[in-house]
Amino acid sequence: MAAKTKIRNIVTVIVLVLPLTIGYARAQKIPVLQLASTISNGMLATNSEKTIIVATDISPDASRLAILYGVAIKSTATPVYNELWIAIWDIHADRLIKRTEVARSEQNSDVFVVGPLDVKFTADQKSIVVLGLRQVWIVDAANCSIRYSVKTPGSDIGFPNQILLPSNSLIAVTYERDGQQFYTVVYSIPSGGSFASWRSAVAPQSFSADAQLAAMPDLSTYNNGGVSNVAIVSSRTGEMIRTVSVGFAFPKSWLGKRKAHGSVVARFINDKEIMAAPDGSRDSTGHHSGDGVEIINAIDGHMERKIALDNYGPTGVIAESIDRKWMALESIYAHPIWFSIESANPDHFVHSLRLLATSNNDSQFVVPWPSIQASKNSLPMLSIPPRVSSVGPTAVITVGSEISVFRGGK
Numbered sequence: 001m002a003a004k005t006k007i008r009n010i011v012t013v014i015v016l017v018l019p020l021t022i023g024y025a026r027a028q029k030i031p032v033l034q035l036a037s038t039i040s041n042g043m044l045a046t047n048s049e050k051t052i053i054v055a056t057d058i059s060p061d062a063s064r065l066a067i068l069y070g071v072a073i074k075s076t077a078t079p080v081y082n083e084l085w086i087a088i089w090d091i092h093a094d095r096l097i098k099r100t101e102v103a104r105s106e107q108n109s110d111v112f113v114v115g116p117l118d119v120k121f122t123a124d125q126k127s128i129v130v131l132g133l134r135q136v137w138i139v140d141a142a143n144c145s146i147r148y149s150v151k152t153p154g155s156d157i158g159f160p161n162q163i164l165l166p167s168n169s170l171i172a173v174t175y176e177r178d179g180q181q182f183y184t185v186v187y188s189i190p191s192g193g194s195f196a197s198w199r200s201a202v203a204p205q206s207f208s209a210d211a212q213l214a215a216m217p218d219l220s221t222y223n224n225g226g227v228s229n230v231a232i233v234s235s236r237t238g239e240m241i242r243t244v245s246v247g248f249a250f251p252k253s254w255l256g257k258r259k260a261h262g263s264v265v266a267r268f269i270n271d272k273e274i275m276a277a278p279d280g281s282r283d284s285t286g287h288h289s290g291d292g293v294e295i296i297n298a299i300d301g302h303m304e305r306k307i308a309l310d311n312y313g314p315t316g317v318i319a320e321s322i323d324r325k326w327m328a329l330e331s332i333y334a335h336p337i338w339f340s341i342e343s344a345n346p347d348h349f350v351h352s353l354r355l356l357a358t359s360n361n362d363s364q365f366v367v368p369w370p371s372i373q374a375s376k377n378s379l380p381m382l383s384i385p386p387r388v389s390s391v392g393p394t395a396v397i398t399v400g401s402e403i404s405v406f407r408g409g410k
Helices: 002-027 336-341
Strands: 034-040 049-058 064-073 083-090 095-104 118-121 127-132 135-140 146-149 159-167 170-177 181-188 194-200 213-222 228-234 240-244 264-268 273-278 292-297 303-308 314-320 326-333 350-357 364-368 387-389 394-399 402-407
Touching (some): 049 394, 083 127, 095 127, 095 135, 118 159, 135 159, 135 170, 213 240, 228 264, 264 314, 273 314, 364 394
Antiparallel strands (some): 064 083, 118 127, 159 170, 273 292, 292 303, 314 326, 326 350
């Protein structure tokens, strides 16, 4: 009996470990971006302050960081990060350039519990758009002064939930009400005036390079693989132009049925093409609906090409460089076998950021996801999206209130 058990264990190790080892070896062929610098929350604080980083962005030329952070008084027994500040950081000189207070929480609450937080450089690098405390501000990127706050069209549309940049001179603010109604307004950054708006069941995910189209999941239609299609709408009216079907699919059970349903994440890479990736949904066996991305023509719905990514576990998180030349996809990969052996959240996983050039299938980079330092465990763990610039390329990952900047090239 003992001999049989030993043989069975050896076979199990071969079956489970060998495929993972081979897959890891293949993934190692992808170039790795190197850590260039780190910025911690303590570098933003004075002697009397405690800080927590809540959002970051990198300038298109990869020279500066825009850092959105909360400030609390250090002497307080239980610190409340009720002040929202923005700082501009020089990556090359590794120093703080400017910082300014944006606003304070009226409820004296932590800024990260009041509502969504985000910060984005405009393409011309002259302005920074800030989302926080249920407001949107336009900040001067040269001196970090606040130019103006964006006016909410009305009290019945909810609070700002998301900011996107359709073009160099436009900002799209999506307002959310009760988690079921979304109202998107397109504003002119120079003037602050609005010239387009529409309602939708879901928030837009991306705008075309010419700012004429918007893409979002079409939760009313699913393909045969149990994955929602992509709705292409007019950026001026929100009117449906067409539904684009994706090729992602969950595996069938032995009864021939799908065990899960999922959605899709779409990003325009030019005027007419979108890059689509599965969201983070998986079935009971640990399988996602796809292990790569698809490039689809949003005008006629034609599938242009598929790009497979080794050891890729989609999470639904995608960052794009502002010139749309690079996409950065967060990946949490575990072999489906570990899901069946360990749990729905297995210990054996690889967390990374996968960088993919939109114009060249062969250009890829990988960034190992930074680990959480023990010293940061006392801070709330916030989910902060990564950022990417096409210069280098350069990737930015924020974990545990510490920013890591990774660069490619020499």
